[in-house]
Amino acid sequence: MRARAGLWAVLAVVVALSGVWVAHRGRVAVPAIVQAPGHCVLKTSVMRRTHMQLLRAVREEIVRHDVRDTRFRLTHCVACHAQRTSAGRAIPVNAPGQFCASCHAYVGVRLDCFDCHASVPAPGGVGTPLKGGAVQAAFRMPRALRASQAAAPGGRP
Amino acid sequence: MKVAYREIEGHSAGYWLAVIVCGLLAAAGVAAALYMRAEGHHVSGMNNQIVWGMPHVFAVFLIVAASGALNVASIASVFGRALYKPLARLSALLAVALLIGGLWNLVLDLGRPGHLLAAVLYPNFRSIFAWNIYLYTGFLVIVGFYLWFMMERRLNPHTHTVGVLAFLWRLVLTTGTGSIFGFLAARSAYDSAVLAPLFILTSFAFGLAIFVLVLLGGFKALARPVGARLLTRLRSLLAVFVAAVLYFVAVYHLTNLYMAGQRGVESFMLVTGGLFPWLFWGGQVFVGGIVPLWLLLRPVPGADGAALRRTLMLGAAAVVAGGFAQMYVLIIGGQSYPLQMFPGLIVKSRFYDGVVHTYIPQWPETVLALSGVAVVALIVLIALRLLPFLPVSLADDVVSVHGVHAPAAEAEGAPTGART
């Protein structure tokens, strides 16, 4: 009997503590995404949902099959989406509040790309931002992705 | 003759103390692993020269011992020795627990344990490691079934079949573990086909030694009787295994000594290598070989139960101690000896070419290594309390030596759940 009462007491304390924690934590700020210059490789709504699938599939091609000329390269993402300080220095995309970090914090998904990958663009050359409508036209949304979009109605803010 | 099994009560202060200590040590191991994961392995004593350290010494010891611990059950169900039948349940339990403890060390030491799924998604079957993943998980499943068949009366008749499967599987498993090192052509101390059979014999000795320690320690704590007949048998069995290990160790070193190119590594291991010759001669050969042989082969006048038990316990403890020395010499010593990139030439570089590497274990990996042992103990302690693994008595009038029971009578009639 005593053991059971003790268990309930422990449970009550845990619930109370988690309540306090949730109350103090407050709400995570809605990510304020800064529009990158130029065009992304796919529509924003598609990229938002499928960027990881694309990166995952493409990395197989890049790393293992020496296919380097795909548009879906993390270096390209970083090149466009890294903001710069007024002094012109690039801010890492995984720094708090930045393009990748703000959204990942909001949805609570761990971001581990930049454990290994550079989070700022190369000083020159590699990974230049894409420009022009031709690219956009070339990358019409694939059917598989369209289907996955239809299956998940309602976009996130 | 029916053998009765019973759970342990597990109410004593000693039991709870053991559970708490092991639980805390296991938790400390997780903390150490998280620390190494967060900081990187530079906080450990392992580096690019000594690649595998304490966690691997313990892991390989536990995994080797796991397959060996199953031998007692195999002797009973595969080779039909009735004397060992009452011990089969504990034997299988120890096998599972030791393997989980070893894997615990290996997995928690990985640089990227989160990527482990890749080993299932993209297995590379040219890799012994990939094979071992299947051998280890398969072993757990098969021994799980084996235990179930032994403990469920209706399934008793099939115990022999699954026992044979488990026995064959464990031989392959230990071959795989030995081949982790045996297939490494790059390193002079490894690269030997003898390592696989040596590991199998080693597993016989380690496994039985740990089994003996748990059995006799447990029976002493529970005040359950063990007869002289069983003690005598276990003594000579362990002595045979220890002698066989010494034989294979001798073959391994003699082969190397005979090959001129291998004399460098041999003189390092046996004479000049600082700590390693001490561990080899003092730990592996003397404590792990000569001492147990002397203890176990010494005649005990009048089948004195206490003397038999004492010599068996001490002998088993010496085998375990010598076993750790053996693993340390093999794993750490084998890496300390410089890679022979240019045999016969003097090699120098800023990257430690041609120099003997030193390994100083730091606390994170040492705690992790010890936590694997704690996990083994924790599993055994909890399992013994939940299910009837241990026979009520192993006195001479209970165990049978020559009478071979009918299969149906194997491991029968446990008063399951009858706690007294």
Add this chain to the structure above:
Amino acid sequence: MSDESQKAVSVGAEDGGPEPDALRRRLLKLAGAAVALTLAPGVTVLARDLVVKGPRGRKSAVRYGLLIDASACKSGCDACVRACQDYNGLSHDPGPDNAQWIRKVTITNPQTGLSRSFPVMCQHCENAACVDVCPTGASFRRPDGIVLVDKHRCIGCRYCLMACPYKARSFVARNVEDQKPWAPRGKGTAEGCTMCVERVEAGKLPACVTACQKAGHKAMMFGNLQDPKSAIAQRLSEVATTTIRADLGLLPSVHYRGI
């Protein structure tokens, strides 16, 4: 580049995308692969050889390699090592934890007293021990002969460090920041010389070879071993060379002269 599939795609990309169908098919394939990887691991395991190795697994007409002339390499010069560290973002400090993708090794024959100094890096073996022992296939050999670590799959078991006879693999034991975009590297994974794969694909020489040329020693030569007209292949057919630990049968792509 000899790989036809690659050629087709690169033509499309350079023109600003006049082949939307080809690209779409590719994307579909990739999305399909992603779905398969997520949903059907069992099937993926079986189909892996078809999907991953596929037609690209065939014998390639390209095999990149190096020829290192130990008689031209200057003792005390470490231009190649510095260049590698600078280009790939590695530390100059040779601590036991730190990576060393390339190092200068000095060998001395105790019987004759002859000394030689030359760089040693990943030998990009045809039968690479690291590729054989890797449980996940993270260590792999590309069709063009370059041996790499796919860090997305590396579990950090360090079996490749144990297996490599050249000590060419390192384990990243610290948190890494300020990686170079072309050389991703991170804590908990194995790594080694990449033969500057990004530069090679862009038609440039590996950083170490360039540095050696700049230093005026010309002890390192890079090229396609499979192309009989390449300078390296012709040189290899003229002068006596060897590979390190040739007895192991690993068939390295790095050849040495004068060791």
